[in-house]
Each structure stands twice: as C-alpha cells, then as structure tokens.
Amino acid sequence: MLNRRWILSARPRGRPTTEHLHLVEDRLRPLTNDELLLKNLYISLDPATRKRMDEADGYLPAIPLGGTPTTTVLAEVIESRHPDFRAGEIVTSFGGWAEYSIVSPDVMTARITATPDIPLTYHLSMLGITGLTAYFGLLDCGRPRPRETVLVSAAAGAVGSLVGQIAKLHGCRTVGIAGTETKCRRLITEFGFDDAILYRELDTAGLAARIHQCCPQGVDIHFENVGGTLLDAALLTINPGARIVLCGLIAGYNTQTSPGCQNLWQVIARSASIQGFLVKDYLHRREEALASLRRWLSEGHLKVREHVETGIEIVPAAFAKLFDGSNDGKLMIKMASEPFDRLNT
Ligand SMILES: NC(=O)c1ccc[n+]([C@@H]2O[C@H](COP(=O)([O-])OP(=O)(O)OC[C@H]3O[C@@H](n4cnc5c(N)ncnc54)[C@H](OP(=O)(O)O)[C@@H]3O)[C@@H](O)[C@H]2O)c1
Structure with a gap:
C-alpha cells in the first residue's frame, strides 16, 4: 500500500x-x-x-x-x-x-x-491531549481554590480556553491574554472569562499594568502557554504563594534560544513556585480527567x-x-x- x-x-x-x-x-x-x-x-x-x-x-x-x-x-x-x-x-x-x-x-x-x-x-x-493538558495542568499543578485569580496566556487557544473554563468551574476569577480584539471578546462572551487582555504592542511594563488593572487582587495562578514578555509581565503581578504552571513557551519555539525571563526574582520575593508540566506524565490518569470533562460537557459548562x-x-x-x-x-x-x-x- x-x-x-x-x-x-x-x-x-x-x-x-x-x-x-x-x-x-x-x-x-x-x-x-x-x-x-x-x-x-x-x-x-x-x-x-x-x-x-x-x-x-x-x-x-x-x-x-x-x-x-x-x-x-x-x-x-x-x-x-x-x-x-x-x-x-x-x-x-x-x-x-x-x-x-x-x-x-x-x-x-x-x-x-x-x-x-x-x-x-x-x-x-476537549477529550484528547488538549483537554487532559488543561485539566491536569490547572488542577494538579495550579491547585486552584475558590475566589483565587487565574491568569492564562494564549487563552483563546485550544488549551488556554479550557483552562479558563475549568478554573471558572472551580470558583476562580479568570483573566485571559490573547492576540486579537476578536479573541479577547470571545474569551468573555464564549469562554466565560471575567476579563481579557490584548497583549500585542505592549511591553513588559505596559502588560503588567494591564494585568494589575484586570486582576486587582493580584494573580494566584498563572498558566503559561507563551513565555517571553508575557511571562515577565505576569511575574510582576503574582501574589505570595502563587503557582506558575509552565505548560508551553510558544514565543520561543521558532528561535534557537528561548526569550529570557527577566523577573525570576519575583518568584523568590513572593515565595511562589514554578512547575514545568508535561501531559504525558498524567496519561495513566486519563479516565479520571475524561469522567469530569464529559460531565462538564454534558452539563453545558464547556465550550x-x-x-x-x-x-x-x-x-x-x-x-x-x-x-x-x-x-x-x-x-x-x-x-x-x-x-x-x-x-x-
Ligand atoms: N506541556 C504539555 O504537556 C503541553 C501539551 C499541549 C500543549 N502544550 C502547550 O500549550 C500551548 C498552547 O497549545 P495549543 O495546542 O493549545 O495551541 P493554541 O493555543 O490553540 O495555538 C497557539 C496560540 O499561541 C499564540 N501564540 C503563538 N505565538 C505567539 C507568540 N510569539 N506570542 C504570544 N502568543 C503566541 C497564538 O494565540 P494569540 O493569537 O493569542 O497570540 C496561537 O493561536 C503551547 O505552548 C503548547 O506547546 C503543552
């Protein structure tokens, strides 16, 4: 053949x-x-x-x-x-x-x-690697608690949009970062985020200022799909004990060297933690995630x-x-x- x-x-x-x-x-x-x-x-x-x-x-x-x-x-x-x-x-x-x-x-x-x-x-x-990534990355590494603020980059994308929706189901305030006005609108109207930030044309300080505006209580969980400026800005807004889930660093995938992280000091200053996450480490727990994802889907909670x-x-x-x-x-x-x-x- x-x-x-x-x-x-x-x-x-x-x-x-x-x-x-x-x-x-x-x-x-x-x-x-x-x-x-x-x-x-x-x-x-x-x-x-x-x-x-x-x-x-x-x-x-x-x-x-x-x-x-x-x-x-x-x-x-x-x-x-x-x-x-x-x-x-x-x-x-x-x-x-x-x-x-x-x-x-x-x-x-x-x-x-x-x-x-x-x-x-x-x-x-939703019921494949994308859903499992959002589920385990947020729940196992991010460990969300009700009323915490969850910030998500590439939030209108496949993984990011599910992270926001699952965080909302756990009683969190959710703020997404995306690359176009249309995607930002969609974050709120379709995926139920509380607020959205358009990152293009903002430098680290400008982006951090927008995050502060949209997250007046600070950021408890940052779910990182992008890296570079977005991660640097998010680090300037984290609360003490914040959890940063490093799921992806797409901003650096087409370069030979990943864009540096300038604000790591904030992780020390806030006693925060950064955890690299790989969905393949969780595949043995696939059925557990699928049961929840299917239930939320049938109840109309996930788009x-x-x-x-x-x-x-x-x-x-x-x-x-x-x-x-x-x-x-x-x-x-x-x-x-x-x-x-x-x-x-
Ligand atoms: N750790 C794991 O096990 C695991 C598993 C699956 C996926 N991931 C990671 O999750 C992330 C999202 O993957 P996905 O499949 O859901 O893709 P996706 O979010 O549906 O698509 C990628 C999005 O990334 C954004 N982007 C691309 N280049 C960018 C840049 N230079 N700066 C800022 N944003 C940029 C774009 O959205 P905008 O228009 O908003 O810029 C693009 O639509 C990736 O980093 C991927 O590697 C990790």
Whole structure:
C-alpha cells in the first residue's frame, strides 16, 4: 500500500516552511507482531512539534532528518497484529503527519467509544491531549481554590480556553491574554472569562499594568502557554504563594534560544513556585480527567472551538497558523472521511 507522508528534510532556523518539509510517497512495510496499521482520519497539529524539529532532544527525541513528525491522531484500525485491537475500530494514538501510521499500542493508544452526542473530533480536542493538558495542568499543578485569580496566556487557544473554563468551574476569577480584539471578546462572551487582555504592542511594563488593572487582587495562578514578555509581565503581578504552571513557551519555539525571563526574582520575593508540566506524565490518569470533562460537557459548562483544515497537502501551511495566531481553536487536519457507518459502540 502506498502512503503519503511529510518528512523533515532540513532543520528550520525560524518558522518551518516547505523548504524544510517535503511530502513523499512510499510503500508501507508489513506489520510485525503487536503492531497496528492505522488510517489517519484526523491529525492534531501541536506547537511543540516545532521544538522537535530542532537537533536537541526534548521530552521526546528530536525528529531525525528524513523522519515524519509524530503527533496524536484519530484513526481507523485497518489491520491489527495486536490482541487488544480489531480492524474497523476507531482509536486515538501517536501516529504521524501521514495518511497511514504503523504503531505499537502503548499508553497513547486508546479505543474510542463513539456516542451520538459527542463529535468524533472532540477526541482530539476537549477529550484528547488538549483537554487532559488543561485539566491536569490547572488542577494538579495550579491547585486552584475558590475566589483565587487565574491568569492564562494564549487563552483563546485550544488549551488556554479550557483552562479558563475549568478554573471558572472551580470558583476562580479568570483573566485571559490573547492576540486579537476578536479573541479577547470571545474569551468573555464564549469562554466565560471575567476579563481579557490584548497583549500585542505592549511591553513588559505596559502588560503588567494591564494585568494589575484586570486582576486587582493580584494573580494566584498563572498558566503559561507563551513565555517571553508575557511571562515577565505576569511575574510582576503574582501574589505570595502563587503557582506558575509552565505548560508551553510558544514565543520561543521558532528561535534557537528561548526569550529570557527577566523577573525570576519575583518568584523568590513572593515565595511562589514554578512547575514545568508535561501531559504525558498524567496519561495513566486519563479516565479520571475524561469522567469530569464529559460531565462538564454534558452539563453545558464547556465550550470548545476546533479549527479543521482538509488534506495532507495543507499541513505545513496550517502548522504555521499556530505561530501567527491565525488558528481559531484546536488545530487539526481532516485526512479522510469519518467512517460513520462503522463506529465502535
Ligand atoms: N506541556 C504539555 O504537556 C503541553 C501539551 C499541549 C500543549 N502544550 C502547550 O500549550 C500551548 C498552547 O497549545 P495549543 O495546542 O493549545 O495551541 P493554541 O493555543 O490553540 O495555538 C497557539 C496560540 O499561541 C499564540 N501564540 C503563538 N505565538 C505567539 C507568540 N510569539 N506570542 C504570544 N502568543 C503566541 C497564538 O494565540 P494569540 O493569537 O493569542 O497570540 C496561537 O493561536 C503551547 O505552548 C503548547 O506547546 C503543552
């Protein structure tokens, strides 16, 4: 069988383009024992994949030159050599920027039980890695208490918008930072944030002044998705004992050196804590998070935005949207039609 897939052909110095990524077509190898052949229906595009295009290993090994970027996929099992999975089942798994992926099921591979009230794509957004990131990042690392103030960067994005909504469900005041007027409006009207801050064109001092205005009681939890100026400004507004959750540093993903953090002293001065967070450390607790997320969803407490583009050819152009802010929710690529007639029950 032929498989079209993107490969990393050169390491980008800035934003990756089709100078660094090439679409190739080759023949799939036969499966070995315990492997699955997946037909990718939707693939998730995630900011951190950009860091893996650099040479240095991170929380996952760097993508080798000639290798296919890996990511979470929603897929149909086409062939199974694994006792726990059958052809025709729908799963989420760790596949790639490709039409087909061969995987050895591990903690990243889960069978999807489709229900009529939940769109299949939610298993890549709210009920996928995005939802788990918001849930465990906020609740385990942030440890919110009622009436505390939670500040979120990239707040209108996939993870950020859920963090704000979950914080609200825990009785917190929520303030989001985003890159356009439209996104700021949406934070309040759609995602229920108490206030919103447009960060563009503000320096650290200007941004800190806006945060002070919107968080008159100071910031108890800062959920950081961006880094750079946004983190520096947030540090100037934290309360004693504040918790800073370092979930992502997207402002630095396209540079060789991360933008420095000038105001770390505030962490000492406020006896605050900073915790790096990785969702993969929490996958063994997936069911616990999913039970809450499903309940909040069915009660109408959670809203999700998804930005779906179609076709494998579009992947690099769509990926770039994460870095100029033109994605409008959880970014994913629709690769093939959903097999509605053969969903798991
Ligand atoms: N630690 C983990 O386990 C884990 C897991 C999943 C995701 N993450 C992290 O969570 C963050 C959000 O990921 P996501 O998938 O939900 O993406 P997203 O927020 O839906 O999209 C990325 C957003 O980041 C903002 N952004 C991009 N470049 C920026 C810059 N230079 N300065 C300020 N804002 C910038 C843009 O929003 P604006 O228009 O508002 O600028 C853009 O829409 C990322 O940092 C990602 O790496 C971490």
